[in-house]
Amino acid sequence: MGKQRGVYDAGQLGRLPGTLLRAEGGQAVPDQQANQAYDGAGITYDFLRAVFNRDSIDGRGRRLDSTIHYQQHFNNAFWNGDQMVYGDGDGKSFIGFTRCIDVIAHELTHGLIQYAVPGGLDYEGQSGALNESIADVFGSVVKQWSLGQSVGEADWLIGHGIMGPGVGKALRSLADPGNRELTWSGDDQPKTLAAYVADGAVHTNSGIPNHAFYALCMALGGHAWDRAAPIWYHALALLTPTATFADMARATGRSAARLYGAGSSVQRAVQSAWQLVGVNELEGR
Known part of the structure; x- marks a missing residue:
């Protein structure tokens, strides 16, 4: 159309x-x-x-x-x-x-999730945090794509430029979740599962899968939309409404295997990225 x-x-x-x-x-x-x-x-x-x-x-x-x-x-x-x-x-x-193009793309990605994940993602707990994280991931990648930036050139910030004077620089950082010098004074995002906030808001715990995606991009280099983003995108169809971080780790691992080969360096990079943030893809099996 x-x-x-x-x-x-x-x-x-x-x-x-x-x-x-x-x-x-x-x-x-x-x-x-x-x-x-x-x-x-x-x-x-x-x-x-x-x-x-x-x-x-x-x-x-x-x-x-x-x-x-x-x-x-x-x-x-x-x-x-x-x-x-x-x-x-x-x-x-x-x-x-x-x-901010990343804010626009973030919100439109919620619409993408609505259609691409069978049944969508429940907006609570880890599935809700995944919902927000996937929106941040594609929000950031769309911005990078529009600017022609490599992963090393990108700022990895969400909402840089929408906050009032003296409030902060941005809403969130995929590169360093919870770093208030990069974002704002209320940034309470963890970047590893060890710091997971029980009963935390979906915008809080989304820092964990956000950082996994960032780590993968930095390991692969080049442009985020070349390999990392397609892995995340094709993983969406493998999720269920109550997906956990471990489910996303498994889905992205399967996606990487389908796109780049089982046991490939890309699939190993995906597994390493999730291990970096403390997510075990075997959990819950």
Whole structure:
């Protein structure tokens, strides 16, 4: 079907989708948030098509609709199961969400997970943390792809530029989860299973699989979208709604074997990355 986008204005109300501002193929509009949402959805679509030969998040050309100016001072962006929604931020904690391609791609990846994982991923416990981690992974890789960056050139930050003055630099770091000098004062992410936060929020424990992906990318070198991202992508179909970190380790190991050969250096690198963060793929078997 090809790329199909629409950007709507909620007028700082809670209505969805709102008033259409820009449709597919339309010219740029005066509202820069509308253009950023439009461009970010397009870059994410182009990435899925170019890297995975996938036609939109559902593989069948699904429209990528976005609504901006949702409610007043709304401090979030989210995928609601049907479309993208962006608040404006309150100007203190957050100054807007459409300015970062990794944030846009992160939220659209929740839509990808909805279609690519049979039954989706439950939004609690380790499956919920995996949901957030996979969104961070592809958010970061889409940004790197759009900038043509190698794994060594990438900053591996999520949300760099959306936080208010003096609040912090970014939301999360895949390179060093929990390093508040890189992110913000509330970053409580662990990067190994030994530091797993029991009953922790999904955005907290996602640091563990995030760091496994980062470790794999650094071991493989080059571009994250060449080998590491396809491994993660093809692993999605092997997951179940209640998948654990160990399940993801097994799925990515199987994915690497299918793509690059059982016992290959790439598969061994995947196994080593999970071992680095303390996840045993044999657990729960």
